[in-house]
Amino acid sequence: MTCKIMGVLNVTPDSFYDGGRYLDHDLAIQRGLEMVAEGADIIDVGGESSRPGAESVPPDEECRRILPVVAALARDVRVSVDTMKPEVARAAVGEGATLLNDVGSSLAALAAELGVGIALMHMLGTPKTMQRSPHYDDVVEEVTSYLADVAGQAKALGVEEVYVDPGIGFGKRLADNVALLQALPSLVDHGVPVMVGTSRKSFLATLSKEKGAPLLGPEDRFEGSLATAVWSMACGAAMVRVHDVAATAMAALLLGASAAPDSDEMQSGSVR
Numbered sequence: 001m002t003c004k005i006m007g008v009l010n011v012t013p014d015s016f017y018d019g020g021r022y023l024d025h026d027l028a029i030q031r032g033l034e035m036v037a038e039g040a041d042i043i044d045v046g047g048e049s050s051r052p053g054a055e056s057v058p059p060d061e062e063c064r065r066i067l068p069v070v071a072a073l074a075r076d077v078r079v080s081v082d083t084m085k086p087e088v089a090r091a092a093v094g095e096g097a098t099l100l101n102d103v104g105s106s107l108a109a110l111a112a113e114l115g116v117g118i119a120l121m122h123m124l125g126t127p128k129t130m131q132r133s134p135h136y137d138d139v140v141e142e143v144t145s146y147l148a149d150v151a152g153q154a155k156a157l158g159v160e161e162v163y164v165d166p167g168i169g170f171g172k173r174l175a176d177n178v179a180l181l182q183a184l185p186s187l188v189d190h191g192v193p194v195m196v197g198t199s200r201k202s203f204l205a206t207l208s209k210e211k212g213a214p215l216l217g218p219e220d221r222f223e224g225s226l227a228t229a230v231w232s233m234a235c236g237a238a239m240v241r242v243h244d245v246a247a248t249a250m251a252a253l254l255l256g257a258s259a260a261p262d263s264d265e266m267q268s269g270s271v272r
């Protein structure tokens with residue numbers, strides 16, 4: 001199975017990793033094209049941070065941040081729009097976006113109306129509240145059945161291209177994130193293409209601290225991001241959402257090479 005690479009491009013002042021770097025439209029477009037050169041299949045443009053505690057941005061401001069970037073990049077590469085707002089999603093599609101990265105899982109009817117794809121993500125509550133004591137009885141069962149429901153609804157509405165995403169870090173404790181990553185093969189088995197976003201997220205720091213490492217800031221989470229992207233690809237994810245496109249694209253290439261050969265080749269050692 002091939003795995004698409006979605007490059008993250010946040011045109012925001014406050015995203016937890018790339019916030020403030022690409023507020024200037026020319027810099028954002030340049031970074032988008034750079035990620036394409038590095039191997040991204042799709043660029044995910046966002047104008048509102050969804051990090052824990054983030055405040056909502058007015059739709060006009062979100063549009064002002066992203067629309068020129070969407071329009072410029074859509075000439076060269078597939079673009080998705082990372083938003084929770086229908087008016088922003090509609091405007092981005094008007095500028096050439098063809099996938100709604102619907103972190104609030106509320107835009108399926110709009111995707112059907114506009115004839116674009118959708119990625120439906122699980123989130124507990126809203127970004128502002130989601131990390132206030134999240135609790136699940138059975139996180140894997142609850143997230144899986146939620147995603148099956150929303151994917152079924154989107155398909156019933158006529159959306160042809162649907163991804164589901166367990167929403168790593170969106171109202172999840174460390175154990176919830178780990179359980180969901182461990183359960184990726186069974187989520188993949190449900191048959192709806194799975195997308196995963198672990199890139200630079202704080203659970204990587206919590207996890208490595210638990211294993212005895214110092215607490216890592218977003219700048220120091222490259223290894224964990226790559227390791228979890230590789231894990232997701234190996235589990236059959238159809239798309240990984242990453243900041244570090246070049247390394248992830250190389251890993252995908254290598255993983256594809258090691259997954260594709262038949263077992264005779266593997267046993268004879270012709271594949272190293």
Ligand code: HH2
Nearest residue numbers: 010015016048049050051121165168197
């Ligand atoms: N994570 C973030 C944003 N959008 N979309 C999907 N489908 N899956 C994810 O895991 C996901 C997402 C958060 O990361 P980032 O965009 O880097 O940060 P911020 O929300 O602070 O802008």
